[in-house]
Amino acid sequence: SLTDPSYKLRGDQILKYGVPDRGPDVRYYRNHALTYDQSRKSPIWVAEHLNKEVLTGSANRKHSKFKPDVNIPEMYNAANSDFYKSGWSRGHMAPAGDNKFDQVAMDESFYLSNIVPQDLNNNGQFWNKLEMYTRDLVQTKGYSDVWVVTGPIVRSTIEENGKKFVKYEVIGKNEVPVPTHLYKIILAETGDKQTKLIGAFVVPNQPIQHDHTLRQYQVTLEDLQIWTGINFFPKLDKSTTKNLCDVDQCKLLSREQFELYFIGRKLDSARNISRLEKVWSELDEKNLKPDQFLIELYNRKKSEIDLKEKEE
């Protein structure tokens, strides 16, 4: 079999001029790691580890710019121009929002090696809520460590006279493939290491209504490992894990909660009264009722700006 030494000897003759090089197995960044597909100019899997520390800080995506990964040969890199006017957004696999603790880490999440073409609505809404959910597991639900692996998948989506086909768009000069689905695996662990929860999800790369639940996109880890050809968390004894959605219900924010969250962020970054009032008026436009938190935030910001404008 393959471990027979004579095979290796013959192998060295066959590969005298070197093993066909598909790039390093793993690429390490400040706060994520990934494997890159040089032919599809896309990540294959992107791994993260979330804890309170990395989710706290003031790194701001406003200072970050999407750009080709300087660590990847130019001929194997996607380009921003591939995405312009393609109709597809630049979708982070490791989210920018998971890197609050460090601006360099956040900037690195904007390398195109961490990006795939993603439906704009999907990226800004459902998938965004899923990313918020993974952070909530650490910030509000008491799991001290959460590991997340994310990546693109291509599944067969067409059937013509009994035959199955895979069909996907490729964008730009570099013909970057638009994945038919995105996957995300969440491993949540309690501080005492006694409880390990796993959830694997495959989400179509399409607009998704707010009333869709995360559960309806859950798949078994076994199926996902067959579709991706990847054995995830190989050092983890999976028999010791429980189903994340059984223990934690996997509930995403509702549309209202989601909208209120973003209004809160805009209130927080308002620099003057007119901006503050404009954001506050969005509540009526979207017929949303502000909760206690939002009312207090509005009042606090109002008095801060008033004070500041008096001093000027």
Next chain:
Amino acid sequence: SLTDPSYKLRGDQILKYGVPDRGPDVRYYRNHALTYDQSRKSPIWVAEHLNKEVLTGSANRKHSKFKPDVNIPEMYNAANSDFYKSGWSRGHMAPAGDNKFDQVAMDESFYLSNIVPQDLNNNGQFWNKLEMYTRDLVQTKGYSDVWVVTGPIVRSTIEENGKKFVKYEVIGKNEVPVPTHLYKIILAETGDKQTKLIGAFVVPNQPIQHDHTLRQYQVTLEDLQIWTGINFFPKLDKSTTKNLCDVDQCKLLSREQFELYFIGRKLDSARNISRLEKVWSELDEKNLKPDQFLIELYNRKKSEIDLKEKEE
């Protein structure tokens, strides 16, 4: 950058439960080596080294059977049933015919890890002639060593209202992708190591008429390396190589030569006079003129069989 030690430290936390496992980088067999795509259940590249020795012997494909690779976990293996009634043939990447010296090596070339769904005509005709050409470089054209790397590719083939798409069929329970093209890179080296010739070819996975030339499917190695995302022969100083098709013309057998070759093989394995005459009659059916070699082969076999039948 990536070589910063702190990145590796953080990487170890991120990958605490192991690096997502996509299988070994290289799989070594008795007379070929390959990298396997566990998600597409197909080889990515298959490498061979041809010399007079391995091309001489009596190994016979009649004793070999297509079967899943015993070295690959069952969940990541294709199956013969994926191919039955699919309309696609089981196409060797490393050809059976390159393993004449050893029956085990030939048997291993029938592992499905060395197989992709291939158009029946393409497999039996044009691609077969290309495989014969690589052997001729060693057996008749004086190149002592020839390295060959072969594999499937998926290229965009459809354009709809200004958008480009990739579309390919997937067959069987395992949804094995039917590649849109196959690639083959040939590196021919003379005994004195002074001359190194390289040719890279990308052939559509479709029927191909006999009058098509190999040259019309030649591509630059740079382009092929971009499409596959693979740096082939990384240890070879490519500036020392010349274009195979400029030096050797890359001429494949004509339809006549090709047909005569197969009639010769059938004559050679004829066991009795009726079989011999039946094969010989094919010449008229296909209005082929036998050459000197074939006439002598026919006469020799005829007297052999006559003699043998007399002894019985």
